[in-house]
Amino acid sequence: MQMDAVDQRIIALLVADARASYAEIGSKVALSAPAVKRRVDRLRSVGIIKGFTAVIDPAAVGWTTEAFVELFCTGRTTPAQITVATRRHPEVVGAYTVSGQADALVHLRAADIGHLEQALERLRAESFVTSTRSMIVLSRLVETPTVAPAPEPTIPG
Numbered sequence: 311m312q313m314d315a316v317d318q319r320i321i322a323l324l325v326a327d328a329r330a331s332y333a334e335i336g337s338k339v340a341l342s343a344p345a346v347k348r349r350v351d352r353l354r355s356v357g358i359i360k361g362f363t364a365v366i367d368p369a370a371v372g373w374t375t376e377a378f379v380e381l382f383c384t385g386r387t388t389p390a391q392i393t394v395a396t397r398r399h400p401e402v403v404g405a406y407t408v409s410g411q412a413d414a415l416v417h418l419r420a421a422d423i424g425h426l427e428q429a430l431e432r433l434r435a436e437s438f439v440t441s442t443r444s445m446i447v448l449s450r451l452v453e454t455p456t457v458a459p460a461p462e463p464t465i466p467g
C-alpha cells in the first residue's frame with residue numbers, strides 16, 4: 311500500500327496521542343473527521359496500524375529496574391522458540407534476534423534488583439539457554455516513538 315504525506319502525519323499524530331479524536335486529527339491535517347476515519351480504517355486493514363494501546367510509566371507501577379540480557383543458545387534454537395519462551399516471562403518487554411556473538415537480546419523490567427535476579431534465573435532456566443550476559447540500565451537518555459512525526463503540513467488559509 312502506498313502511503314502519502316497525510317497518512318504519515320495521521321500516524322505520527324496517533325503515535326503521539328492515540329486518544330486524539332478524528333476531528334482533532336482532521337483539524338491538523340486539513341481533512342474532515344470521516345475522511346480521517348476512512349484513512350485510519352484503511353491503514354488498520356492493511357496492517358500498517360496494528361492497534362492502539364496505553365503507554366504505562368514503569369516507574370509509576372514500581373518497575374524501575376531495567377536490564378538488557380544477551381542470550382546465548384544451543385545450536386539449533388530458532389527465533390520462534392525464543393519468542394515462545396520469552397513471552398512466558400512478564401518482565402520481558404522486548405526480545406530480538408541480533409548479529410554478533412549473542413543469539414538474542416532481551417529487554418527486562420523489574421521492581422528491584424532481587425526481582426530482576428529472579429527473572430534472570432527463570433530466563434536462564436529455559437532449556438535452550440546456555441549462558442547470559444546482562445547489562446543493567448543506569449539511566450534512559452533517549453526514547454522516541456515508533457514513528458517519527460512527519461513535518462507539519464502547510465495549510466493554506
